Amino acid sequence: MARYWPEPAYQHGTAARTGVLLVNLGTPDAPTAAALRPYLKQFLSDPRVVEIPRMVWWPILNGIILNTRPAASAKKYASVWMNEGSPLKVHTERQAKLLAGYLTKAGHPDLDIDFAMRYGSPSIADRLKAMRSRGCNRILVVPLYPQYSASTTATVVDEVARCLGRMRNQPELRFVRNFHDDPAYIEALARSVRDHWMKNGEPDRLVMSFHGIPRRSLDLGDPYHCECHKTGRLLAEALGLPRERALVTFQSRFGKAEWLKPYTQPTLEALAAQGVGRVDVICPGFVADCLETLEEIAMECREAFLEHGGKEFHYIPCLNENHEWIDALTRLSIAHLGNWLEIKRPDETSLAATRSRAMEKGATR
Numbered sequence: 001m002a003r004y005w006p007e008p009a010y011q012h013g014t015a016a017r018t019g020v021l022l023v024n025l026g027t028p029d030a031p032t033a034a035a036l037r038p039y040l041k042q043f044l045s046d047p048r049v050v051e052i053p054r055m056v057w058w059p060i061l062n063g064i065i066l067n068t069r070p071a072a073s074a075k076k077y078a079s080v081w082m083n084e085g086s087p088l089k090v091h092t093e094r095q096a097k098l099l100a101g102y103l104t105k106a107g108h109p110d111l112d113i114d115f116a117m118r119y120g121s122p123s124i125a126d127r128l129k130a131m132r133s134r135g136c137n138r139i140l141v142v143p144l145y146p147q148y149s150a151s152t153t154a155t156v157v158d159e160v161a162r163c164l165g166r167m168r169n170q171p172e173l174r175f176v177r178n179f180h181d182d183p184a185y186i187e188a189l190a191r192s193v194r195d196h197w198m199k200n201g202e203p204d205r206l207v208m209s210f211h212g213i214p215r216r217s218l219d220l221g222d223p224y225h226c227e228c229h230k231t232g233r234l235l236a237e238a239l240g241l242p243r244e245r246a247l248v249t250f251q252s253r254f255g256k257a258e259w260l261k262p263y264t265q266p267t268l269e270a271l272a273a274q275g276v277g278r279v280d281v282i283c284p285g286f287v288a289d290c291l292e293t294l295e296e297i298a299m300e301c302r303e304a305f306l307e308h309g310g311k312e313f314h315y316i317p318c319l320n321e322n323h324e325w326i327d328a329l330t331r332l333s334i335a336h337l338g339n340w341l342e343i344k345r346p347d348e349t350s351l352a353a354t355r356s357r358a359m360e361k362g363a364t365r
C-alpha cells in the first residue's frame with residue numbers, strides 16, 4: 001500500500017481555499033446491533049477514551065462488551081432516531097450548513113465548510129480528502145466540545161495528525177481547543193434557558209449535566225472538570241441564579257471505576273426525595289442533542305426523578321440550530337481563522353497589477 005494518499009487533481013499554485021471542519025463524536029449508521037458493533041469497537045478501542053492497558057481491556061471489550069452492548073444500545077438509539085438519521089449527525093450537518101450561510105453573510109463567501117465524525121461516518125479522513133480535493137490548503141478544525149478533554153478534543157487532534165501523516169502535500173492547520181467560557185456561547189445557553197422559562201415559569205433547581213469522565217483523568221491533569229464548573233458558574237451568573245439553585249452534575253458513567261461526581265441521576269433522585277418539586281435539566285457540554293441527552297436525560301432521568309417523588313421535570317434542549325449558537329460558532333470561527341481571512345486567492349489580474357506596480361517603481365522584474 002502506498003504510504004501517501006494520492007494527491008488530488010488541483011492545479012499547483014492556484015488552489016488556495018480556506019476551510020472549516022466541524023467535528024463531533026460520532027454515531028452509528030443505523031439503530032441496530034449490527035451497526036452499533038463496529039462503531040462501539042472503533043470508539044472503545046481508542047486508548048484516549050479507555051485508558052486501561054490493552055492486555056486487560058481487549059478481552060473485556062471483545063469478549064463481553066461487544067457481545068452485549070450493541071443490542072442494548074441499539075434499542076436506546078431506536079427510541080431517539082429521527083427520519084433523517086441519528087440526531088447527533090443530523091444536527092451537526094445542519095450546523096455546518098447554517099455556519100456556511102452565516103459566514104457568507106458576515107462577508108466570507110469563499111470559505112469551504114464541512115463536518116466529520118471522530119468515530120463512524122463521515123470520517124475525518126474522508127472529509128479531509130474531500131476538502132483537499134476542493135483545493136483547501138488551510139483548514140481550521142473545530143471540535144464541537146465546549147470543554148476540552150483528552151478523551152474528546154485531543155482524539156480529534158490525534159486523528160487529524162494521523163491523516164496528515166499520509167499526505168505528501170499537507171494543508172496548513174489550526175484547531176480550536178475549547179470555548180467553555182466564550183461569552184457568545186454562554187449567552188446562547190442563557191438565552192435558551194430564559195426562553196424556556198418565559199414559556200414554562202422557573203424551576204426550583206437548574207441542573208447542568210455534563211458528560212462524565214473517569215475521576216483518574218482529573219487527577220492526572222485533564223482540565224475538563226474545571227472547565228465544566230466554569231461553564232456552570234458563568235451560566236448561573238448570566239441567569240442571575242443564586243448558587244443554591246444551580247447544580248453541576250456528571251452523567252453517562254461507563255464501567256465500574258469512579259467517575260466525576262456528583263452523578264446526575266442519583267442527584268436528581270436525592271433532590272426528589274428532599275421534596276424539590278420541579279427541576280430543569282440542561283446539558284451545556286453537548287451542542288447537539290444525541291443519545292446521551294434525549295434518552296439518558298430526557299427519558300431515563302425524567303422517569304427516575306418522577307419515581308422518587310419529583311413533580312415536574314423539564315429537559316431544556318441542546319443549542320442545536322439556535323440562532324444565538326450559530327452566531328457564536330460564526331464568531332468563534334472568524335476569531336480563529338484570523339489572518340487567514342485576509343489572504344486572498346492570487347488571481348491573474350491581481351498578479352499582473354502587482355507586476356506593473358513593481359515596474360513603475362523601477363524594479364527590474
Ligand SMILES: C=CC1=C(C)c2cc3[nH]c(cc4nc(cc5[nH]c(cc1n2)c(C)c5CCC(=O)O)C(CCC(=O)O)=C4C)c(C)c3C=C
Nearest residue numbers: 025026027028049073088149151152211213254290291292
Ligand atoms: C468509555 C468511556 C467514555 C468516555 C471517557 C466518554 C467521554 C465523553 N463522551 C462524550 C460525548 C458523547 N458520548 C456519547 C456516547 C457514548 N459515550 C461512551 C463512552 C465514553 N464517553 C459510549 C460507550 C457511548 C455510546 C453510547 C452507548 O452505548 O451508551 C455521545 C452520543 C453519541 C450519539 O450517537 O448520540 C456523545 C455526544 C463527551 C463529551 C465525553 C467527555 C468529555
Ligand SMILES: [Fe+2]
Nearest residue numbers: 025211252292
Ligand atoms: Fe461518551
Ligand SMILES: [Fe+2]
Nearest residue numbers: 252291292296
Ligand atoms: Fe448514556
